[in-house]
Amino acid sequence: MTETGYATNSSFSQLHPNEGEPQSQRLKEAIRSPAECIYWYSLVDLDPARDAIEGFHVDEHEYHLDLVTYTGEKKPAWNYLRHCLQEEQPV
Numbered sequence: 001m002t003e004t005g006y007a008t009n010s011s012f013s014q015l016h017p018n019e020g021e022p023q024s025q026r027l028k029e030a031i032r033s034p035a036e037c038i039y040w041y042s043l044v045d046l047d048p049a050r051d052a053i054e055g056f057h058v059d060e061h062e063y064h065l066d067l068v069t070y071t072g073e074k075k076p077a078w079n080y081l082r083h084c085l086q087e088e089q090p091v
Contacts (some may be wrong), residue, residue, distance in 0.1 A: 003032050005041030007061035008075055023067075023077040031084055040081075045070040 006026040030038045045066045046052055052062035063070075067078040 003039040003041055005065040006077075007064045009060055009064050021076055022074060023046065024080045027067075027080055028079045041065040044068045 004026065006023040008023050016056075027040070028039050030040070041064055045068065046063045047070055048057075048063055052058065054062065057063070067081060
């Protein structure tokens with residue numbers, strides 16, 4: 001595995017307040033995988049004023065792949081990762 005991630009599109013979260021939970025589930029699956037190590041895409045969402053790899057807002061998902069929003073709000077997956085780092089065997 002080279003890297004993984006799961007986009008949490010902020011415009012979608014207004015319609016579905018638990019939208020961050022699928023990201024937590026994907027993180028849980030990655031942590032439980034038999035891979036020797038995993039790489040989450042990034043910690044903090046991309047600044048909306050910057051270009052993503054594909055260009056400026058070509059794919060909105062590129063701006064919402066991370067565990068903390070651009071404004072500093074921690075997503076549910078952040079809390080799961082924090083919990084796992086404090087435990088000897090992640091749940």
